[in-house]
Amino acid sequence: MIPYGRQDIRQEDIDAVVDVLKSDFLTQGPQVPAFEQAVAKAAGARHAVAVNSATSALHIACLALGLGPGDLLWTSPITFVASANVGRLCGADVDFVDVDPDTANMCPQALAEKLAAAKAAGRLPKVLIPVHMCGQSCDMAAIGALARDYGVKIVEDASHAIGGSFEGKPVGDCRHSDITVFSFHPVKIVTTAEGGVATTQDADLARRMELFRSHGVTRDPALMEGESEGGWYYQQVELGLNYRMTELQAALGVTQMTRLAEYVDRRNALAERYDAALGNLPLKRPGRLAQARSSFHLYVIRVEAARRRAVFDALRAEGIGVNVHYIPVHTQPYYRRLGFAPGQFPQAEGYYAQAISIPLYHGLTEAAQDQVVAAVEKALA
Structure with a gap:
């Protein structure tokens, strides 16, 4: 089976993790700050806060x-x-903005219309989370301008997009947002096994996220109420959680980050090969924004909705580990119980009905990629 995604683990990664196992710190040591610095540098951000998953970071x-x-x-x-879900975990209500039919990213025009209606109704969102689907940035210039006009905060969900860029600047520099979140799950561009990082240019937001990831507890006298009672003293100043990343995860991330450019370049080269090889088949290839460079976490083809199941099953039968990303969130049973229903976001539902993620990862050989292409051509014949 050729999987749709796969991690790339090398001897230097293994050595780095083994070194941590032999060290004095398995958690809360020097590797987490080193990993945070590597991500902040790559993203062009002043601050990075590492946690145990991208969900925790969101x-x-x-x-x-x-x-x-x-x-x-x-x-x-x-x-x-x-x-x-993170909105619900904060006790907030959740709603959705339909996607652009070409990129499957949040549609700026749909957002503009929804914001205008929400303002008229007196119910604007506090936080907007645009998602950089498949590794390609949303049109953050347009989305950021709208958010500023309406006083809405932005968290970029860049779980797919580390190493990508928008308008020539790295995803994660928060030029058009308050915070950006990356994922380091094994099938992502870079892995820490599980893990997430939030980047920001705002020192106060970084401090607050650092508090929330570790029980809301601090040893910093500047954040305490009253005087410190001694070197042992700490205070809980927020209701936080234990979302800390381990030293083992961070050590893996440090070595992986040294290969970020290599990973993204290889994924783009493979995507270009797919573009050329699939160009004459009856399917839709991924849409591109002229001002963005995708990190190509996923390569999603779209086929006729009536044939999607048959094509998917045929590819699996040929040993091609295809998948579908994603089932529209508003159609999930939990969200239906909150009042959402199929038909509310037609572009998202139309995309889902056609989408198939085909294999794309750093270690995918050209021979294996040609095998994928041949299987797609056979399934569509």
């Missing part, structure tokens, strides 16, 4: 922005459920 980002009961979070219906 959660503490929303908490740092003050999202809570009575507030509203908007995100894309084409995403993993975590992008919406």
Whole structure:
């Protein structure tokens, strides 16, 4: 089976993790700050806060922005459920903005229309989470301008997009947002086994996220109420969680980050080969924004909706580990119980009905890629 995604683990990664196992620190040591610095540098951000998953990073980002009961979070219906769930975990209500039919990213025009209607109704969102689907940035210039006009905070869900760029600048520099979140799950561009990082240019937001990831506890006298009682002293100043990343995860991330450019270049080269090889087949290839460079976490083809199941099953039967990303969040049973229903976001549902993710990862050989292409051609014949 050729999987749709796969991690790349080398001897230097193994050595780095073994070194941590032999060290004095398995958690809360020097590797987490080193990993944070590597991500901040790559993203062009002043601050990076590492946690145990991208879901945790989204959660503490929303908490740092003050999202809570009575507030509203908007995100894309084409995403993993975590992008919406973090709003619910903060006690907020959740709604969705339909996607652009070409890129499956949040549509700026749909957002503009929804914001205007929400303002008229007196119910604007507090936080907006645009999702950089498949590794390609949303049109953050347009989305950021709209958010500023309406006073909405932005968390970029860039779980797919580390190493990507928008308008020639790295995804994660937060030029058009307050916070950006990356994922380091094994099938992502870079892995820490599990892990997430939130980047920001705002020192206060970074401090708040650092508090929320570790129980809301601090040893910093500047953040305490009253005087410190001694070197042992700490205070809980927020209601936080234990979302800390381990030293083993961070050590893996440090070595992986040294290969970020290599990974993204290889994925783009493979995507270009797919573009050429699939160009004459009856399918739709991934749409591109002229001002963005995707990191190509995923390569999603779209086929006729009536044939998608048959094509998917045929590819699996040929040993091609295809998948579908994603089932629209608003159609999930939990969200249906909140009042959402099929038909509310037609572009998202139309995309889902046609989408198939085909294999794309750093270690995919050209011979294996040609095998994928041949299987796609056979399935469509």
